[in-house]
Amino acid sequence: MQTMSSLAISDAVLAFACLFAVFLMAQQKSFANVHRFSATAALLGFLLMALASITGSLRYGISSAWSGPHEMLVNAAMFLAPPLTGIATCLGVSVSSWSRAAWGRLILGVCVVYEVCRWYGLDIIYRDLQIAVLLIVASFLLLRSSVESGPKWLIIASVTSYFTGALIIGTEGTLAGYLRLDLFRYLIGLGNLLLSSGLYLVFKNRYQNDNDKQLSA
Numbered sequence: 321m322q323t324m325s326s327l328a329i330s331d332a333v334l335a336f337a338c339l340f341a342v343f344l345m346a347q348q349k350s351f352a353n354v355h356r357f358s359a360t361a362a363l364l365g366f367l368l369m370a371l372a373s374i375t376g377s378l379r380y381g382i383s384s385a386w387s388g389p390h391e392m393l394v395n396a397a398m399f400l401a402p403p404l405t406g407i408a409t410c411l412g413v414s415v416s417s418w419s420r421a422a423w424g425r426l427i428l429g430v431c432v433v434y435e436v437c438r439w440y441g442l443d444i445i446y447r448d449l450q451i452a453v454l455l456i457v458a459s460f461l462l463l464r465s466s467v468e469s470g471p472k473w474l475i476i477a478s479v480t481s482y483f484t485g486a487l488i489i490g491t492e493g494t495l496a497g498y499l500r501l502d503l504f505r506y507l508i509g510l511g512n513l514l515l516s517s518g519l520y521l522v523f524k525n526r527y528q529n530d531n532d533k534q535l536s537a
Contacts, residue, residue, distance in 0.1 A: 328381030330502040331373045337509035338370035341516030351523040354417045358408040359523060361423055365404030366512060368397040373505075398447055399434045400427065405515065406454030409475065412522050413458070413465040451486050455479050467522055474518030481511035 345363035348356055372393035379386035403426060411417060418426075437446040459479050462472060485507030490500050 325381070326499060326502050328377050328379075330499075330505040331376035331380060334505045334509040334512075335370050335373035335377060337512045338366050338373055341366040341512045342370060344516045344520040347520065347524075354415060355412060355523040357417055357420060357423060358411045359519070361404045361418075362408035362516070362519060365397075365401040365408070366516065368393065368401050368404075369508075369512065372397040399443075399450075400430055402447075402451050402454055403430055406451075406458055409458045409515065409519060410454075410461050412519055413462050413467050413472075413475070448487065451482070455483055471518040471521035474514050474521070478511045478514035478518060481507050481514060485511065 342363055345359045345366060348359050351359055372390065375386050375390040375393055379390045407418075407426065433446065434443060437443045459476070462475055462479075465472075467475075485504045489495065489503050489507060491504050493500050495503060
């Protein structure tokens with residue numbers, strides 16, 4: 321019962337962090353047009369994580385009847401959320417944009433690659449490799465970009481939190497008497513809070529800078 325309770329709590333905390341990120345990414349009237357599709361993609365990634373966490377909290381805190389929906393949403397979030405939020409971050413800090421069709425092809429491609437990897441039992445390797453590549457690319461672009469120091473350090477801190485949770489802590493076993501899965505969720509939740517806050521400032525500051533340029537022209 322103790323284990324079940326801790327899992328319900330950590331999922332609830334992660335759900336709150338994800339919903340806060342969804343709220344920030346929904347403020348698209350404050351963002352420049354170049355960032356609108358990126359913000360929508362990030363919102364979808366955070367929303368998938370939120371739904372997975374909510375059903376997980378219901379599963380471990382209320383009834384195991386939620387096991388099926390939880391496992392389905394966890395798989396969707398695990399393989400779709402990283403590319404959606406990661407690529408949105410890369411595009412945001414480089415002030416670039418993808419079309420709706422390009423985002424659709426990305427989602428379709430991720431689903432196809434996941435299925436192929438699952439057939440050969442390589443889905444976990446694919447997941448970890450995908451996360452590692454996105455973290456490295458996002459960090460490289462961020463360090464080379466002209467993003468202001470405030471949002472830049474928020475995003476760097478989020479990358480550190482994701483890296484620690486996904487590639488160091490992991491989800492199996494215990495650490496210092498705590499379930500690694502709980503610690504993983506707390507770090508991912510912290511990463512979501514930091515990343516969404518950093519992206520919100522990047523998108524909002526870019527929008528304000530564009531307005532200032534127009535007014536001074």
